[in-house]
Amino acid sequence: MRLHILSIIAILMLSASEVCAQCTADAGPDAVACAGSGGVTIGGAPTGSGGSGAYTYNWTPAAGLSCTNCANPVADPANSTTYTVTIDDGSGCIDNDQVNVTVSAGPMASFSFSPNNQCASIPIQFTSSSVGSGLAYSWNFDNTASGTANTSTDPNPQHTFVSIGSGIETFNVTLNVTDANGCADQVTQTITIQQSPDAALTDPLTSFRNCDGSNFNITVFNFTNPANNTSYDLDWGDGTAPFSAMGSFTSASHTYTTQNVFDLTLTVTGTNGCVGTKTYQVSNLTDPSIGVANPGGLNGCGPLNLCFPLSNYNTNHPSTIYTIDYGDNSPVDTIPHSPPPQICYTYNESSCAVGG
Secondary structure (H helix, E strand, C coil), rough: CCCHHHHHHHHHHHHHHHCCEEEEEECCCCEECCCCCCCCCCCCCCCECCCCCCCCEEEECCCCCCCCCCCEEEEECCCCEEEEEEEECCCCCEEEEEEEEEEECEEEEEEEEEECCCEEECEEEEEECCCCCCHHHHHHHCCCHHHHHHHECCCEECCCCCCECCCCCEEEEEEEEECCCCCCEEEEEEEEEEEEEECCEEEECCCEEEEEEEEEEEEEEECCCCHHHHEEEEEECCCCCCCECCCCEEEEEECCCEEEEEEEEEEEECCCEEEEEEEEEEECCCCCCCCCCCCCCCCCCCCCCEEEEEEEECCCCCCCCCEEEECCCCEEEEEEHHHHHHHEEEHHHHCCCCCC
C-alpha cells in the first residue's frame, strides 16, 4: 500500500513542476539611440524564454516606442530612458527586465576647402571642422576618374581632381563622420574645377623602346584634342633642347645617342590656361644578359638543395627584372637588379623509388 502512495505523490510533483516552469524576460543590452537616426531596436533574442504557452509583452513607458506589446520594439525617445518589459507566458509565469537607452546628439559634419575654381592639376586641401567625440572620417570626392584616390579616411585630406577638357566640371564632395557611439552625420559641398587638357603621345613604331644599343631615332605623334590646346612642349629627358609648338603639331622626332632610360615629358597648355602633363619612359638599352652555371650534384633524392652560381649581369641596366623558374611547377620568383652571386633552392619532389 505504501508503494502505491509514493507513486501517486511522484506523479503529482511532476505535474506541479510542469505548471510552474520558470520564464525569463530579457530586455536586451543597453543601447545608444542616435538623434535623428530613427531609433534603435531593443529586446532580447528572444525577449521571453522558458515557461510555456504564448508570450504577451508589455513595455513601459510607451513614449518613444514603435509598439508596447511586441517582443522587439524600436526605441526613439526624446531623452535617455529606462524601459521595462514584462512578459507573461499565459500559464502563470510573469517576469520583467530593464534596458537603458541613451540618446546621443551625435556628431556634426562640417568642412572647408581651398582653393576653388582652379585647374584640375592643382591639389585641393580639405579641412574638417566636424564636432564629435572619437570621430572616424570617410570622404568621397565624386571623382571616379581618380581611381582609388577618390576616397579618403584622413581628417584633412588633399585631392587632385582628374578632369580632362577645356571647360569646367563640378563635383559633389561628401564627408561622413561617425563618433565613438556609432552615430553618424554627413555633409556635401560642391566644388568647381577648371578642366586640364589631355597630354597624350603615341609611338606606334617602337613603343618607346630600343633594345639593340644603337642610336635611337624615335618619332612620337600628338594624341591630344588640338581644339582644346594652345601650345605644346616636349622635354626629351636627355638634356637636349626641347621641342615646342603653338596651336598644334602632328609628330616630332628625336635621336637618343646614349644608353639609358629617359623621362619624355609632354606639357600641354589648354585654351583656358590650365596645364596638363604626362611622362613616358623611353628605353634605349641593350638586351640584358645573365649566366647560370651548373652547380654539379644534380642527381639525388629529395629534398635536394642546390645553389646555382650567377654571372654576366653586372652591365645590365638597374631597371632589369630577373624571373626564375625552377622547373618543378612551383611559383616563379622575381628579383630586381642586381641579383645575388648565386640562387639556392630546395627541390622537395623526388623521382627516387620508394622501397617496399
